[in-house]
Amino acid sequence: MARKRVGVLALQGDFEAHARALERAGAEAVEVRTAGELDDVDGLVIPGGESSTMLKLLDQEELMEPLREFGRHKPIFGTCAGAILLAREVTNPPQASLGLMDIEVERNAYGRQLASRIARIDAPELDGGELEAVFIRAPIIRRVGSAAHVLAAYRGDPVLVEQGHHMAATFHPELSADSRVHRRFLAKMEKDAVDAGSVCLHR
Numbered sequence: 121m122a123r124k125r126v127g128v129l130a131l132q133g134d135f136e137a138h139a140r141a142l143e144r145a146g147a148e149a150v151e152v153r154t155a156g157e158l159d160d161v162d163g164l165v166i167p168g169g170e171s172s173t174m175l176k177l178l179d180q181e182e183l184m185e186p187l188r189e190f191g192r193h194k195p196i197f198g199t200c201a202g203a204i205l206l207a208r209e210v211t212n213p214p215q216a217s218l219g220l221m222d223i224e225v226e227r228n229a230y231g232r233q234l235a236s237r238i239a240r241i242d243a244p245e246l247d248g249g250e251l252e253a254v255f256i257r258a259p260i261i262r263r264v265g266s267a268a269h270v271l272a273a274y275r276g277d278p279v280l281v282e283q284g285h286h287m288a289a290t291f292h293p294e295l296s297a298d299s300r301v302h303r304r305f306l307a308k309m310e311k312d313a314v315d316a317g318s319v320c321l322h323r
């Protein structure tokens with residue numbers, strides 16, 4: 121099977137760690153900074169960082185619409201700030217987003233004391249269950265729409281959610297050695313390619 125080409129949005133944040141994690145999971149990682157570069161990838165990771173800074177850069181580079189369009193056809197995986205950008209609604213404070221997933225997220229929701237920590241979380245739907253989750257000034261997903269599906273939770277709040285071909289994590293799977301979360305995303309890309317192929321065949 122050909123290695124999937126996965127873009128990593130490389131405007132700000134920890135895109136390098138994601139690129140390494142994608143390679144560990146068996147994909148080819150490509151840094152993406154322009155709309156043109158989106159044409160060459162089968163899926164995209166939006167990394168953690170600072171979502172408000174990323175938003176400014178996305179506006180500057182006129183990337184918001186191209187990303188929405190990309191997301192209509194291809195899978196996107198947003199982690200932490202990336203999850204905030206994927207959400208339909210953002211609070212604390214409210215800010216613009218791509219609105220590709222029917223979730224509502226509250227930024228920096230664990231407060232200062234618990235800003236960063238490594239936790240073991242329950243992930244019954246990932247092979248092997250329990251998962252290490254690195255949280256860094258993480259948001260909390262406050263509402264999950266009926267089309268979205270919770271894959272893992274921590275202290276009762278969803279921390280890994282999927283909807284169609286998109287996936288969002290409030291933690292940083294790229295900072296753990298375990299590549300199950302990235303592999304789940306690659307499997308989505310695989311399924312997407314098969315579905316697109318069968319659509320073509322049936323035309």
Ligand code: GLN
Pocket residue numbers: 167168169170171172199200201202204227228256257258259
């Ligand atoms: N606190 C950041 C934000 O609100 C997200 C932190 C992260 O991506 N690790 O955008």
